[in-house]
Amino acid sequence: MRSAHYDADQALQSLTALDAEILQASDPSNAQLRAMMRRFAQEASQADAAIVFLDMPAVTVGERLFVLPRDTRLTRASDIYTEAVPLRAFARMTVLAGRGGAVILSAG
Numbered sequence: 001m002r003s004a005h006y007d008a009d010q011a012l013q014s015l016t017a018l019d020a021e022i023l024q025a026s027d028p029s030n031a032q033l034r035a036m037m038r039r040f041a042q043e044a045s046q047a048d049a050a051i052v053f054l055d056m057p058a059v060t061v062g063e064r065l066f067v068l069p070r071d072t073r074l075t076r077a078s079d080i081y082t083e084a085v086p087l088r089a090f091a092r093m094t095v096l097a098g099r100g101g102a103v104i105l106s107a108g
Contacts, residue, residue, distance in 0.1 A: 008055035008106060015051065030069040033085060041093045050094040050101035058107040059084065067105070 015022055021043060025036050044050035056067040059080070066084035074080060087103060094101030 008053065011053045011055075011104070011106075015053075020051070021047075027070045029071060030083060030085075033067075033069045037085070037089065037093065041096055044093050044096040044101065047097045049099045050097035052090045052094060052101070052103045053106070054087075054090065054104065055106045058087070058105060064088070065105070067107075 012022065012024070023036055023040055023043065025032055028036065040050070040052070054067055056069070057072075058065055058067050059074075060066075061080050065087040066080055067087060067090075068084050072083045074083060087105065090103045094103060
């Protein structure tokens with residue numbers, strides 16, 4: 001059985017071999033993840049293609065998928081919208097690249 005960290009390590013090695021610019025965070029908090037998303041959006045807008053690889057826990061609410069930053073606390077139903085990040089937000093960032101991109105989720 002493969003671990004999620006194995007998937008993340010393999011993705012990192014593959015992207016490094018392609019000479020890709022890599023933004024990496026390990027177990028980010030909500031604030032750290034959102035700051036990285038802003039930086040990624042800036043970088044993606046100047047790139048030919050953008051790939052987001054997420055190795056994070058995720059939950060599905062209705063038909064929407066959300067990733068959960070470190071220390072996420074979902075005590076009320078509405079907390080999902082402030083504590084978690086919708087996967088669609090990452091997809092919207094990849095379309096900023098000249099030729100688009102992809103989002104890959106390896107939910108831990």
